[in-house]
Amino acid sequence: MRDDTERTPGPGRARRADAERTVRAILAAAERVLSQEPGATMERIAAEAGVARTTVHRRFATREDLVSSLTVLAAQQLEAAVLAGRPESAPPLVALHEVTANVLRIKRTWSFAMGVHSEHPEVMRVHTDTRARCVALFRRARDAGAVRSDVDPDWASRVYYGLIQAAAEDLAEEPTPAELDAAAARVVDTLFTGVGAGGGTPHRSG
Known part of the structure; x- marks a missing residue:
């Protein structure tokens, strides 16, 4: 039976x-x-x-309980988005592009929750783990020769976070996959090639 x-x-x-x-x-x-x-x-x-x-x-x-639960859900969505980009196994630049597009999508989908400062243990864990994965990804990129050997992975990750935030602010409320892909490409291009007209460091006058 x-x-x-x-x-x-x-x-x-x-x-x-x-x-x-x-x-x-x-x-x-x-x-x-x-x-x-x-x-x-x-x-x-x-x-x-x-x-x-x-x-x-x-x-x-309470309303505070609802907002706290909302920040936890958004953090968990962020973690899933980062992991979907395979930061520990895909080629570093491929992973960086995929992670960037995924994170931009989460930042737009959960814009309110992502902007709330939360000390919930789960939210703090996700952000700590995400930062560690980001630093490790830049370390992999450096080891692969995609980043200069003298670049500090922690500094690179902080610059990267700033670029993602700026890109997210420029996106529409419901960006299309093509718009997310273009924004991710812009972040990665700016991070790796900068905005200068040449490859050298500008000289100071005076």
């Missing part, structure tokens, strides 16, 4: 799945609303999510 226990979700599992979908819908609605109206109420967020205000309050006791 065939045992379908593992194939047929039980009532408890189905309820958990429904609850998770509801939470994700609320958080996605919160991002949409708060990115346009940072002071929006829980009631406004509930309306955007298509649920009752009481449903939002059952999942999040």
